[in-house]
Amino acid sequence: MVTRNLIIKAEGLVKRYGELTAVDGVSFYVEEGEMFGFLGPNGAGKTTTMKMVQCVSPKTSGKLEVFGMDASAHPREIKKDMGVVPQENNLDPDFTVYENLRNYSRYFDIPSKEADKRIAELLDFVQLVDKKNVMSESLSGGMKRRLVLARALLNNPRLIVLDEPTVGLDPQARHLIWDKLRSLKKRGVTIVLTTHYLDEAEKLCDRLILMDHGEIVVEGEPGQIIKDHIGTGVVEVDNHPEVVECLQKSGSSYEIMGDIIVIYTNDPMHITDQLSMECSLDKITTRKATLEDVFLKLTGRKLRE
Amino acid sequence: MSYLQYFQIPELDRRLLKVWLRNKDVFMKNIKLNFLPPFLEPILYLLAMGFGLGTFVDDIGGVSYAQFIAPALIAVSVMYASFFECTYSSYVRMYYQKTFDAIIATPLIIEDVIAGELFWGATRSAINALVMVPVIAAFGLIDLKYALLIIPFAFLAGLLFACIGMCFTALTPNIMVLEYPALLFITPMFLFSGTFFPLEVLPEPIQYFAFAFLPLTHIVRVIRSLAYGSLELSLLSSLLWIFMASLLFFVLSMNLMKKKLIV
Numbered sequence: 001m002v003t004r005n006l007i008i009k010a011e012g013l014v015k016r017y018g019e020l021t022a023v024d025g026v027s028f029y030v031e032e033g034e035m036f037g038f039l040g041p042n043g044a045g046k047t048t049t050m051k052m053v054q055c056v057s058p059k060t061s062g063k064l065e066v067f068g069m070d071a072s073a074h075p076r077e078i079k080k081d082m083g084v085v086p087q088e089n090n091l092d093p094d095f096t097v098y099e100n101l102r103n104y105s106r107y108f109d110i111p112s113k114e115a116d117k118r119i120a121e122l123l124d125f126v127q128l129v130d131k132k133n134v135m136s137e138s139l140s141g142g143m144k145r146r147l148v149l150a151r152a153l154l155n156n157p158r159l160i161v162l163d164e165p166t167v168g169l170d171p172q173a174r175h176l177i178w179d180k181l182r183s184l185k186k187r188g189v190t191i192v193l194t195t196h197y198l199d200e201a202e203k204l205c206d207r208l209i210l211m212d213h214g215e216i217v218v219e220g221e222p223g224q225i226i227k228d229h230i231g232t233g234v235v236e237v238d239n240h241p242e243v244v245e246c247l248q249k250s251g252s253s254y255e256i257m258g259d260i261i262v263i264y265t266n267d268p269m270h271i272t273d274q275l276s277m278e279c280s281l282d283k284i285t286t287r288k289a290t291l292e293d294v295f296l297k298l299t300g301r302k303l304r305e
Numbered sequence: 306m307s308y309l310q311y312f313q314i315p316e317l318d319r320r321l322l323k324v325w326l327r328n329k330d331v332f333m334k335n336i337k338l339n340f341l342p343p344f345l346e347p348i349l350y351l352l353a354m355g356f357g358l359g360t361f362v363d364d365i366g367g368v369s370y371a372q373f374i375a376p377a378l379i380a381v382s383v384m385y386a387s388f389f390e391c392t393y394s395s396y397v398r399m400y401y402q403k404t405f406d407a408i409i410a411t412p413l414i415i416e417d418v419i420a421g422e423l424f425w426g427a428t429r430s431a432i433n434a435l436v437m438v439p440v441i442a443a444f445g446l447i448d449l450k451y452a453l454l455i456i457p458f459a460f461l462a463g464l465l466f467a468c469i470g471m472c473f474t475a476l477t478p479n480i481m482v483l484e485y486p487a488l489l490f491i492t493p494m495f496l497f498s499g500t501f502f503p504l505e506v507l508p509e510p511i512q513y514f515a516f517a518f519l520p521l522t523h524i525v526r527v528i529r530s531l532a533y534g535s536l537e538l539s540l541l542s543s544l545l546w547i548f549m550a551s552l553l554f555f556v557l558s559m560n561l562m563k564k565k566l567i568v
Contacts, residue, residue: 075414084410091407092407
């Protein structure tokens with residue numbers, strides 16, 4: 001077996017804000033070339049963890065290494081090889097698209113000629129060539145996001161950290177971003193992202209962790225996580241007392257979610273037959289199990305603030 | 306113990322120049338608009354106050370009223386330029402535009418950002434002096450002997466107000482509250498620092514207060530002296546005051562901003 005380079009290694013990582021423990025002793029690693037996801041409800045500690053990885057928020061305790069360097073001791077060296085796409089776009093509204101990139105390249109000490117070359121390539125990559133001299137303020141949401149992505153790639157990073165990269169984008173723009181992330185991964189760039197879109201995580205991530213209340217709830221490959229926690233299929237039926245009674249008799253694993261009952265299974269056909277015969281039900285939906293099922297099962301349905 | 310953290314010597318790295326350059330680039334994009342106030346304001350003030358109001362005023366210490374207020378106009382502009390650059394403008398960059406967040410995602414750290422902002426604020430003051438000195442000289446109100454020294458001095462004086470402004474930026478809970486230092490600190494200085502009438506006409510305790518706590522008093526004193534073409538040894542006390550205060554508020558503003566932004 002080939003052991004790959006560890007890009008991020010966290011051990012017992014803790015972040016406290018006064019009384020509040022935002023990240024409560026998490027341990028994880030990210031290998032070179034991986035696409036790695038952080039999932040979890042609001043306030044789970046994802047963004048806080050990202051900020052520590054980005055070397056902009058100091059940890060309270062534990063160990064955190066990026067590129068094999070201590071994150072609190074070598075922030076400048078680490079950030080030199082990292083690209084960041086923050087949750088909120090922070091483009092410079094005083095500058096055009098080109099000026100945004102040009103100005104940003106200075107922070108990385110990229111020589112002027114080389115900067116122009118990379119800017120041309122990146123504008124092509126994110127399909128913004130004809131917007132080069134437009135003020136960044138007048139771009140659409142999707143274009144701004146792409147420009148932020150291009151900006152994060154200026155320094156040819158080994159690691160890109162993206163916090164909610166596709167939030168608020170239309171389906172076309174989302175797919176374009178996904179496309180770009182996949183092609184970056186093909187080039188060997190390590191990608192770490194947080195997302196609320198579970199289909200996004202399922203499609204993109206090689207491995208992911210699900211966080212809640214500052215802790216890691218589950219970790220692994222998306223497919224495996226679904227198999228372990230839900231099974232292959234989900235059957236949904238309307239919530240009636242007779243159905244509950246019937247399900248209890250048959251001993252199935254189910255959960256009541258408001259108006260519907262969700263049954264987790266590896267054999268949806270069997271459950272469907274059983275339900276329609278024994279419980280005389282006619283409205284039955286069968287579908288593939290998804291990460292969303294895992295998410296709701298493990299973090300509950302209570303609304304998070 | 307906990308107060309000592311506000312007096313830690315900050316790390317200064319050459320990368321702060323990149324933040325300065327960013328602000329300079331934005332400034333240059335609107336250069337015509339940015340040059341207008343320091344060009345037009347002294348003309349308006351000199352016409353209205355110097356030559357209008359001034360006709361009712363006797364000579365002050367052997368100079369005309371216009372000649373008396375001309376150096377003070379430069380001093381006031383130096384104060385306004387960097388103070389407002391490092392309060393409202395810095396606050397907008399920090400809070401609304403998230404420019405600081407974007408910069409610290411690169412090899413730059415927050416100390417570079419704040420120091421770059423402070424030196425840029427000082428530069429704005431020097432630019433204003435650079436524009437105003439020739440304008441006022443054109444009115445024949447400046448002795449040209451030491452007039453060019455006003456420009457580098459404006460940088461130092463500007464740095465002081467930049468640092469004081471940045472302290473308020475670090476402490477303010479929101480942008481509205483920045484009205485208070487503008488109203489309670491900057492406006493009284495504009496009026497009571499020997500700008501439009503000599504300090505000596507005020508009661509003695511107020512004179513001492515002005516010299517002890519109103520930085521503009523010292524700045525008016527130095528610029529006025531340079532504009533009159535006289536260099537006195539006694540100016541050294543004002544220079545020392547400005548230098549020490551700049552140092553103190555530089556360290557303080559850097560640490561206050563670090564405490565605010567590194568969480």
